[in-house]
Amino acid sequence: MAAQKEDNALTQYLQLYDTEAAEISARSCPVLEKLRKPALKRLRTAALPHKGTPGYEKTDINAMFAPDYGVNTRRMAWDVDLAASFRCDVPNVSTLLAVVANDIFRPTATLENNLPQGVTVCSLDTAARKYPELVGRYLDSIAAEPRFRHTVATDLNNLLMQDGVFIHVAPGVRPERPIQIVNILNATVPLMAVRRVLVVVEDNAAADILLCDHTARPGTDYLINQVTEVYLGRGASANLYDIQEADAGTSRLAENYIYMPHEGASVAFHSFGLRCGNSRSNIQVVMTAPHCTTDLGGMVICTDEERTDIASRVTHAAPHCDSDQMFKYVVDDDARGAFEGAIVVEHGAHHTRAYQNNRNLLASEKARMHTRPQLEIYCDDVSCSHGAATGQLDARALFYMRSRGIPESQARTMLIQAFMMDVVDKISLDGLNSRMRHLVERRLSGESATCAGCNTENLNCK
Template sequence: MTTAAPTGAAGFLARYEGLKDHLPGARKPWLNTLRADAAVHFAARGFPTRRVEQWKYTDLGVVAQAHFAEPLTMVEGALALPVPNAPHRAVFVDGRFREDLSTLDGLAYRALGLAQNLNEAEPYLGALAKPEREPLAALNTMLFEDGLFIDIPEGVDGGLLELVSIALDPGRPFAFHPRHLVRLGAGATLTLIETATGRGQCLHNPVFEIEVAEGATLTHGRLLQEEATVFHLSTIYATIAAAGTYDNFTVAAGPRLTRNEIHAALTGPKAACHMNGAQMAADGQHVDTTTSLDHAAPDCASRQTYKTVLTGRSRGVFQGKILVRREAQKTDGYQMNQALLLSEEAEIDSKPQLEIYADDVKCSHGATVGALDADSLFYLRTRGIPESQAKAMLVEAFLHEAVETVTDETLRGALTRALDAWWSRQAAVA
């Protein structure tokens, strides 16, 4: 008689028990404590269910019921990498840093594998994440093996860096939980392009802890392009100091289930946060963008424009919370989410949530849902443009408003290519 391996939270907790003496940093008491505390939180909460308000529209049942193992042992050697979006890149395979595949020479700052540099990372690891509040961050903290640690000194222009994540298919379900730390000193700048590809039945559960100091600017472009067998659940924590800017643009176009969860806090006057994105889902897929923006200082601005395109039997979710604290006077907040439903079976759930405690603020939000405009489609077709191409033009136009918020041309090009590639795949299937 054999006993079935435990699934879901129990499975991951069992793995933690078995692995905790072998995980990176296992001899560092501070990290052991961090992991053990996270395990307590994860044991108490398990995977979120739809009874939890923040997960009302996204069902993790299929993830919770699966049995995920660790990735295979790292094998050195060449690997087919995605087309580069930047000259400098840090490559991760199954969540593990691969220095041999990375090109990081000549950087004016540190971009390191986290597992090998835990001592340097100690003050920052866990500084922003909330494992007691987000079970997925608890799961990540409990089991992370590696990640990218970026530390840009004051005043340094970090240029363009690509974070590449590749998941290989070992032929059985597996999970990895990279932990990425990004720190920009006062006045520093960086454009970080994150490219996630992968295949097989895997759970990619990254957590980012991002600190943008006074007057620094981080542009963070994310291309979540894993195949339709992958679960991508990412959580970003960002804190932006006075006059700093965090600019996030996420394209979610590929995975079976994507949760793009961002918690950003504006902690000093005149800080700014832009969270924009385009999420697309085809038959059988689910995309979820959940943002939470904390205006904790006066004179800050936040802008959010999210576009969702759904085809087939798919589902999209947008949840956007804006908290304006009492001291955050002169806040300028804007949030817009729009969905384009290309099939009768697609469904979008949209939940804006504004909590405003300051009395002198400008905060607006809006949401629209619609199908492609029949008059526009007819107009294009009378000009000789075939129906599929006309639809593609209108979808691109719909996404345009979000994409045009990206000022970095390299990034905008990469985002546009990702969106075009998604659309071409749909057209090829149809």
């Protein structure tokens, strides 16, 4: 491969590591530190995906990483305006809230006081020091499972990551309140936030987790390199909601690895792309034990010059597993949307039921949508399907509404909202459900649809 090409964006980060290695090492605990050497070795001969790389036709990761971003290797902190983060608290749902400022974990007062027995939500760095055995067992070993595609960006994360979030739910514990992690970007110079999220839900435990991305100081360019690893025990279940509500200057590469090696686990992962300049999410799910279920959802609203690219890959490696995927895009203005979703059914994974659906609306002349659903089936006793459609609003429906006196723009908004609703309806948290409806409405009506913007009506300070 074109590993050592001059335009390899990795070079600058490797150089950065070479000069800062001692600093990073001095601040890291052994659990994190032991990831770096093997990652570095692989990165020396690797290159980030570019447009010619299969699966990355519409998103050039190399170009995304090419600008000169700073990395906060020396862990310089800034004061988080916690009030600002509270503003995006979900109404009617009291959450266990934590804030990640760029890539530094900040607990809130409510979090520490309210954590139920058996639930750990803390800084990854702290966790790695306090529970080295536990963190060491899962960190990067989930992503390294051979059925996952361990990406170059994950190695880069291994190399530079110094903190993130650690969520652990002990066996049988099912906290009532959802855990909310608000990621806030705030810097005066272009910054790459290198974050790691590790979620371990033990046997028969359950967790609802909200991950929100915000840009507190627009105008600066940010790059998020986030790796999320999720491990589910026997009979465990997790609902993850990934809400991107950043700024046009923000680029985001999110790698999600969800691993279900024990029977009866279930996961729901819903991604809401409300605003992000340039975003690529890889969602990989591997089910290696029977009777697991996966539910992936995605809702993307892309306007202006935004680029949103989601790639999902659900691997059925055991019999009697179910998976369902539903991704919906609204692409407007000069925006580009891309979706690539794969269902892989391995040999012997009988009685698999796997479905995937991708629906896209093109709302302007210059909007573009690229879709590539895939089925790779190596087993006969399965029921798999995928569907993809790209089109525009039903002209008759629009006419019907206009003939009843609804202005065209409002009718369009209503129809697009209706289009989005089946993804929003998948949200099982009531408060979040209505909040998402509200956000979608504001986003579509062209108002400044930031989470912060909607606090005036629905503010719910605890």
